[in-house]
Amino acid sequence: xxxxxxxxxxxxxxxxxxxxxxxxxxxxxxxxxxxxxxxxxxxxxxxxxxxxxxxxxxxxxxxxxxxxxxxxxxxxxxxxxxxxxxxxxxxxxxxxxxxxxxxxxxxxxxxxxxxxxxxxxxxxxxxxxxxxxxxxxxxxxxxxxxxxxxxxxxxxxxxxxxxxxxxxxxxxxxxxxxxxxxxxxxxxxxxxxxxxxxxxxxxxxxxxxxxxxxxxxxxxxxxxxxxxxxxxxxxxxxxxxxxxxxxxxxxxxxxxxxxxxxxxxxxxxxxxxxxxxxxxxxxxxxxxxxxxxxxxxxxxxxxxxxxxxxxxxxxxxxxxxxxxxxxxxxxxxxxxxxxxxxxxxxxxxxxxxxxxxxxxxxxxxxxxxxxxxxxxxxxxxxxxxxxxxxxxxxxxxxxxxxxxxxxxxxxxxxxxxxxxxxxxxxxxxxxxxxxxxxxxxxxxxxxxxxxxxxxxxxxxxxxxxxxxxxxxxxxxxxxxxxxxxxxxxxxxxxxxxxxxxxxxxxxxxxxxxxxxxxxxxxxxxxxxxxxxxxxxxxxxxxxxxxx
Numbered sequence: 298x299x300x301x302x303x304x305x306x307x308x309x310x311x312x313x314x315x316x317x318x319x320x321x322x323x324x325x326x327x328x329x330x331x332x333x334x335x336x337x338x339x340x341x342x343x344x345x346x347x348x349x350x351x352x353x354x355x356x357x358x359x360x361x362x363x364x365x366x367x368x369x370x371x372x373x374x375x376x377x378x379x380x381x382x383x384x385x386x387x388x389x390x391x392x393x394x395x396x397x398x399x400x401x402x403x404x405x406x407x408x409x410x411x412x413x414x415x416x417x418x419x420x421x422x423x424x425x426x427x428x429x430x431x432x433x434x435x436x437x438x439x440x441x442x443x444x445x446x447x448x449x450x451x452x453x454x455x456x457x458x459x460x461x462x463x464x465x466x467x468x469x470x471x472x473x474x475x476x477x478x479x480x481x482x483x484x485x486x487x488x489x490x491x492x493x494x495x496x497x498x499x500x501x502x503x504x505x506x507x508x509x510x511x512x513x514x515x516x517x518x519x520x521x522x523x524x525x526x527x528x529x530x531x532x533x534x535x536x537x538x539x540x541x542x543x544x545x546x547x548x549x550x551x552x553x554x555x556x557x558x559x560x561x562x563x564x565x566x567x568x569x570x571x572x573x574x575x576x577x578x579x580x581x582x583x584x585x586x587x588x589x590x591x592x593x594x595x596x597x598x599x600x601x602x603x604x605x606x607x608x609x610x611x612x613x614x615x616x617x618x619x620x621x622x623x624x625x626x627x628x629x630x631x632x633x634x635x636x637x638x639x640x641x642x643x644x645x646x647x648x649x650x651x652x653x654x655x656x657x658x659x660x661x662x663x664x665x666x667x668x669x670x671x672x673x674x675x676x677x678x679x680x681x682x683x684x685x686x687x688x689x690x691x692x693x694x695x696x697x698x699x700x701x702x703x704x705x706x707x708x709x710x711x712x713x714x715x716x717x718x719x720x721x722x723x724x725x726x727x728x729x730x731x732x733x734x735x736x737x738x739x740x741x742x743x744x745x746x747x748x749x750x751x752x753x754x755x756x757x758x759x760x761x762x763x764x765x766x767x768x769x770x771x772x773x774x775x776x777x778x779x780x781x782x783x784x785x786x787x788x789x790x791x792x793x794x795x796x797x798x799x800x801x802x803x804x805x806x807x808x809x810x811x812x813x814x815x816x817x818x819x820x821x822x823x824x825x826x827x828x829x830x831x832x833x834x835x836x837x838x839x840x841x842x843x844x
Contacts, residue, residue, distance in 0.1 A: 298540035299435035304329035304337045305533040307510040309501030312346030319365035335434040336377045340499040343381040347468035353421045359385040370396040388423040405429035407442035415832045428455040443467040456490035463492045468499040471509035488519035493542045502571030505821045517542030526552040528563040558729035568823030569601040580686035582608035587621025591691040592746045604633040611638045612673045624747040641672045666759035670706025687711045690820045695720040700812030716822025717829045720772040784828040814838045
């Protein structure tokens, strides 16, 4: 009976940071060697980060990856290591190199190249033609890369070649449905092949995606042996026994709350932290309106970066309610965040005066409402410039879907944490966060989002007595229609047949279709649903299609 000791590096390897990523691998090699590992496993495209996009078109970038790989190979010193990298060999391959005894001894090429959703592998890579098998510590190990295991044939070919253990390296972005789908798929592959599977996934935020880690061990009979926590960096230890084709996790970290809200919240926090820090910032700021979206964004930012790195600004107008002012100030005090007030009334009055000759004879309308939002955008961008703090946009997916947002106003910002979070989910997250027990987070516990903010009728407060439902259906109804129309790509007829009012469906669908121009100009934000606006859902701005 052969036993193989694995060290699985569920870590973050940032895009483009080739030298820093190599340093991290070198440190992981030292740790793995000290822990008696036979094989260190690193994620997909470890050295380049994933997705490197058009960096792969630069010969100097590919050369830098190869140079660092060769240097790592020379430092193996009794350890085997599987390291993802872009392999340039006339063509470019998404590859994994097996390093041992001072050399690159084997290279596996990704066979199945995904070209859907956020993936664009066929733009850059050539597909591999065969599954790669290596004997490590007396165990026949197959080396597959991400999408290879989602298709049946690469794993089946490995099993036919005598594999006992399949090691899969991944950069698999997270969404709310991904963990369950991933587990079902791996169970099916293990049962089909009789091979145990060690599934290692990247962790961390990269522009519009967040990688959750969530690595898995599956026995050869399809039983799940271990699940790693989401959004946590860890070196995961495991042992494989060839006689039973079983994997045993050793000391994997555990998380008490694995509810849907807890995992989503952790993903949003990770997205903010990594976007801010990887882009060279330490501080963020946002407009704190007294509404639910900015309230949740503030707490997310504090949990991600610490209160000392977050600035909040109240920007009241003649239409701002006392409730908004009172609750925004109370929340900032509770979280320990500095909150300053900058009234927009003087600027609003000045602009109305300047525009009065041109507006003469025309009644006030959405123009004056948008003017207030744009004044706020100008002030927040000025503060961002002056203090070198990254501006967070606070809009949610429901608003972005139907265009209930102002270009160059509340859409101003460098990062939009709630961009892919529906309004109903915003409320669910707020209630969940308020129920966290004291001591479970570095930031304040208890009711960190005021109850009055959660219970109030949502309003942009851009005119007297305004509520969101003056123009929109109630959010539970709106979100139910949007999920079918956006995520499900259902037709209007199908949505109506499911029991929704025909005129409401027609109105919502039209708002989605005519507001693509706004979404194209929106800040990036983390993908957390199965169909995010941006890279994943790309509709033309100019289109005559109005079904």
